[in-house]
Amino acid sequence: MARTITVDPITRIEGHLRIDVEVANNAVTKAWSSGQMWRGIEVILKGRDPRDAWLFTQRICGVCTTVHAIASVRAVENALKMEVPLNAQYIRNMIVALHALHDHIVHFYVLSALDWVDVVSALKADPVKTAALAGSLSDWPGNSVKRFKAVQDKVRGLVDSGQLGPFANAYWGHTAMVLPPEANLMAVSHYLEALDYQRKANQAIAILGGKNPHIQNLSVGGVTTAINPDRDDALNTERLYWIKQLTEEVRGFIKQVYLPDVIAIGALNKDWLAYGAGITNYLAVPDMPLDTAGRTFDIPGGTVHGGDLASLKEFKSFNDDYFRNNIKEHVARSWYEGTFDRHPFEGETIPNYTDFDPDGKYSWIKAPRFNDEPMQVGPLAQVLVGYSKGDERIKGYVDDALSRVGTLAGAKVGPAVLHSTPGRHLARAIRAAVLADLALKHWELLVSNIDRGDYSIFYPPTFPAGEQQGFGFHEAPRGALSHWIVIEDAHIKNYQCVVPSTWNAGPRDVHDRPGPYEASLVGNPIADHEKPLEVLRTVHSFDPCIACAVHLLRPGGGELSSVKVL
Numbered sequence: 144m145a146r147t148i149t150v151d152p153i154t155r156i157e158g159h160l161r162i163d164v165e166v167a168n169n170a171v172t173k174a175w176s177s178g179q180m181w182r183g184i185e186v187i188l189k190g191r192d193p194r195d196a197w198l199f200t201q202r203i204c205g206v207c208t209t210v211h212a213i214a215s216v217r218a219v220e221n222a223l224k225m226e227v228p229l230n231a232q233y234i235r236n237m238i239v240a241l242h243a244l245h246d247h248i249v250h251f252y253v254l255s256a257l258d259w260v261d262v263v264s265a266l267k268a269d270p271v272k273t274a275a276l277a278g279s280l281s282d283w284p285g286n287s288v289k290r291f292k293a294v295q296d297k298v299r300g301l302v303d304s305g306q307l308g309p310f311a312n313a314y315w316g317h318t319a320m321v322l323p324p325e326a327n328l329m330a331v332s333h334y335l336e337a338l339d340y341q342r343k344a345n346q347a348i349a350i351l352g353g354k355n356p357h358i359q360n361l362s363v364g365g366v367t368t369a370i371n372p373d374r375d376d377a378l379n380t381e382r383l384y385w386i387k388q389l390t391e392e393v394r395g396f397i398k399q400v401y402l403p404d405v406i407a408i409g410a411l412n413k414d415w416l417a418y419g420a421g422i423t424n425y426l427a428v429p430d431m432p433l434d435t436a437g438r439t440f441d442i443p444g445g446t447v448h449g450g451d452l453a454s455l456k457e458f459k460s461f462n463d464d465y466f467r468n469n470i471k472e473h474v475a476r477s478w479y480e481g482t483f484d485r486h487p488f489e490g491e492t493i494p495n496y497t498d499f500d501p502d503g504k505y506s507w508i509k510a511p512r513f514n515d516e517p518m519q520v521g522p523l524a525q526v527l528v529g530y531s532k533g534d535e536r537i538k539g540y541v542d543d544a545l546s547r548v549g550t551l552a553g554a555k556v557g558p559a560v561l562h563s564t565p566g567r568h569l570a571r572a573i574r575a576a577v578l579a580d581l582a583l584k585h586w587e588l589l590v591s592n593i594d595r596g597d598y599s600i601f602y603p604p605t606f607p608a609g610e611q612q613g614f615g616f617h618e619a620p621r622g623a624l625s626h627w628i629v630i631e632d633a634h635i636k637n638y639q640c641v642v643p644s645t646w647n648a649g650p651r652d653v654h655d656r657p658g659p660y661e662a663s664l665v666g667n668p669i670a671d672h673e674k675p676l677e678v679l680r681t682v683h684s685f686d687p688c689i690a691c692a693v694h695l696l697r698p699g700g701g702e703l704s705s706v707k708v709l
Contacts, residue, residue, distance in 0.1 A: 145172065148675050152179070153682055154312075155254045157206045157687025160648065162660070163501065164678055166669050171678075173655070174664035175501055178508035178647050178689050181478075185492045188638040192218045192521075193630050194363045194604065196638065199625065201357055203640070204690040208356040209348070210241045210619035211626070211640070211691075217437075218626040219363045222613025223538070223606065225436040228599040231365035233589035234378075236431045236441075237597040238351050238358060239617065240582035244393050245344035246620035246686075247522075247575040248401060252337035252569065253309075255683040258676060259408050260330040261320040262310040265298050268324035277329045277638055280403035283396075285336055286329075294332040314676045319668075322411055323492070330408070333400050340396040347389040350382050365601035370593060387586050395577035397572070405572040406544055409552030409565035419564030419681040421663025422517050423450035425524035426646070428466065428625070429458055429540060430618040431581055433588075437461030441581050442525065442618060443532045446513065450562055455531035459574035467614060470625070473510040475653035484512070487627035488612050490639035508692045509656055510649035511641050519659040520622025521644040521685060523561060523570040530558060536580065540573045564663070567684040619643055621686050644692035647685050660685060 144167070151161035159179035164171045184203050188196055192297055198213035220227065224573060227235075230456055245489070270291040277286035300308050314320070350370060352358030360368045371377035409416065411549050429444035438460045445457035458466045460632045473483040480493040499505045512518070529537030541558065548569070549556045609632070616625040622643035629637040649658040657665075667677045 146288075146462065146672065148669070148672060150675060150678055153679065153687065155257070155679075155683060156687040156689065157204060158687065158692070160682070160683060160687055160689045162664070162678055163528075164664055164669070164675070166672065169669050171664045171667045171669060174661040176508070176650060176658060176660040177499060177506040178383065178648060178692050180683070180689060181494050182506045183492065185490075185638045185640065188635050190633050192471050192633070193222070193606070193628060193635055195581070196635060197361055197363075200640065204688055205356055206246070206689050207619060207621070207642075207691050208354070209238055209358050210617055210624055212358060212361050213239055214615045214617045214619075214626040214640075215364050216361050217617065218613050218628045219604070219615070219630070220613070220626055221615050222241070222630050223604055223610040225364060225602065227365045227602060227605060228597075229435055229592055230370060230589060230597060230600050232432050232435065233585045233592065234351055234359070234366050234368050234485070234600070236585045237582050237589070238348055239484075240431070240578040240585070241344045241348045241351075241390065241393075243620045244575055244580050244582070245341045245348070246345070248337050248341040248393075248397070250571065250620070250686045251401060251405065252334045254336060254686070255568070256330060256408075257310070257313050258322070258683055259412060260322060260334075261315055261317075261327050262298060262307070262313070262331055263302060263315045264320070264322070264324045265295060265328035265331050265436050266302065266324075268295065268327070268328035270295060273325040273328045276325050279378065280407055282400040283400040285332065285400075291328055291332055291475070294335065295328055297330060298556050306382070308622070314674045317674055317676050318670045319676050321406050322408065326407060326411060330404060333404055334471060336396070336400065340393050344393045345388045346703055347386045347393075350386055358504045360646070361602060364604045368600060370598045370600060372593060383586070383590060390579065390586065394576075394583065397575045397579050402544065402572045402576055405565075405568050406547045407551060409569055410548045412565060413554070414553040414563050415680070416556070416560045416563045418667050419662075419663045419684060420562040420675075421665070422519045422659040423562055424622050425527050426513055426515075426518040426520050426623050427528040428616040428618050428623045429523040431585065432461070434658050441584070442577075443529050444525075444618065444623075445528050445532070445535055448516070448533055450559070452531040452558065452610065455528060457532065461506065466616065466625075469514040471512055471515070472639075472641065473652035475510075476505060476650040477509050478504050478507050479509065487614070487625070487639040488629055490627065490637065492639070495577075499524025506650040508645055508649045508689075510652045510654060516664075517608045517652070517656055517658055518646055520643045521567065521570075522574040522620075522622070524566045525618055526570040526573055526599055527554065527561065536577055537573070540576050544569055544573055564681045564684045571686070580615060606630065608632055608638065621688055621691075622646060640687050642688075642691040644685075644688045648692050650685060
């Protein structure tokens with residue numbers, strides 16, 4: 144007999160998400176993904192100066208800040224057919240890469256590792272054996288017996304106090320938790336180290352962007368980061384080398400800790416390589432532009448359909464017609480008024496809440512479709528697109544990681560295992576390694592350009608009379624992000640954000656086809672109906688950000704809440 148399990152809210156994500164699953168014979172047979180907030184940023188922007196849009200849009204979320212800022216300025220520049228100086232491209236590229244490094248480290252260790260790591264089990268570990276296990280994976284200096292013993296003592300103190308702090312309220316002892324105690328202790332130690340290294344990435348962002356979150360240095364036409372190697376009030380030689388040092392330290396953690404941890408956890412949970420595929424149509428956009436116009440990139444983009452790597456069709460530029468012409472957002476099952484599907488340039492954001500109806504409307508999130516097909520976006524999409532294209536950096540990391548997974552799992556594995564819940568985590572760790580390399584490459588490009596005497600950072604925009612349409616995209620930590628703007632007489636006429644968590648977390652469309660979250664849950668085992676850990680594992684593998692997919696305000700204005708600072 145089928146039973147419905149509701150997890151509301153999904154925790155360890157950004158925003159408010161409800162997941163319902165229908166379970167029969169201890170496996171998920173159907174799922175519903177429901178965003179529980181309304182996004183009104185598009186309404187707020189109407190009538191404003193397009194140059195100000197990025198300041199508003201990066202406040203859609205406290206996590207995905209720089210990503211909306213960069214997509215917004217690119218959208219306005221696209222509408223105005225603008226280029227930006229090379230220095231501006233390199234500075235932007237470094238910021239978005241560093242933001243992703245911070246984001247990916249936090250996502251794995253803080254938000255999702257506890258779906259796999261039994262913290263309490265770490266008390267049973269032998270620190271000597273833990274050091275041997277960690278040493279077999281990498282030569283990270285922190286993998287010492289002394290370090291693991293100190294972490295174990297810290298966990299024991301938390302358990303004995305009855306106050307587990309950040310490790311409270313998890314499903315310790317769940318039958319799906321299969322890691323040996325030594326792997327659990329290793330992961331807990333690396334969890335604590337991750338907090339330091341994500342901070343280093345944020346320090347580098349702040350040096351370039353003025354602050355973080357909500358950077359201050361973007362502008363339509365470039366950046367406001369003044370460059371002068373010899374001045375204390377500009378991006379000088381000292382600050383540039385500080386950024387490089389921080390980035391190198393973060394890259395070391397990613398390559399020697401984060402990536403090996405994901406490989407080990409995936410291999411030790413090899414049964415899960417068969418769960419969580421869902422939608423195997425993938426969409427990623429090119430990024431890290433190498434020129435002033437956005438025609439050449441260090442990260443490829445395109446679409447792959449049906450998991451067939453030979454089906455790759457690339458996006459070539461910031462003006463790509465294949466991307467521009469094939470996106471529509473469905474609202475047949477979402478709490479909005481309007482027709483079932485619209486292109487973002489004609490998009491509407493008119494709320495119409497009608498209660499949760501699994502057979503009708505049940506989410507504040509829209510359902511984007513590309514060429515009328517549901518698409519999965521995110522690091523997995525980007526890695527598969529890069530692998531399909533034969534990108535040497537991506538392909539090298541993928542082949543090496545899969546070889547190491549196969550060795551630990553005792554079975555040969557190929558790219559097909561990436562279509563899974565652990566596969567999304569592995570792709571994210573691979574993407575982090577790639578971006579760490581590219582952040583340093585673009586640092587070198589920036590420094591070389593400055594050495595040639597080029598300090599330019601900004602071209603002033605000019606707004607002609609009449610209407611212009613533009614779109615800007617960015618391959619954000621959670622996947623393909625695009626902003627769409629219609630400008631009329633130098634003011635915003637319409638603005639729409641099609642974000643990664645809209646692609647992935649969206650509900651069914653007018654054809655009743657599920658979105659990626661919903662499809663990926665079908666077939667997942669559920670060992671304990673009261674503790675649906677398996678639901679969390681797969682949903683967390685997408686790194687949900689629901690405030691990006693939806694947002695909240697009172698349509699009539701007015702205060703929502705007040706907070707008193709003591």
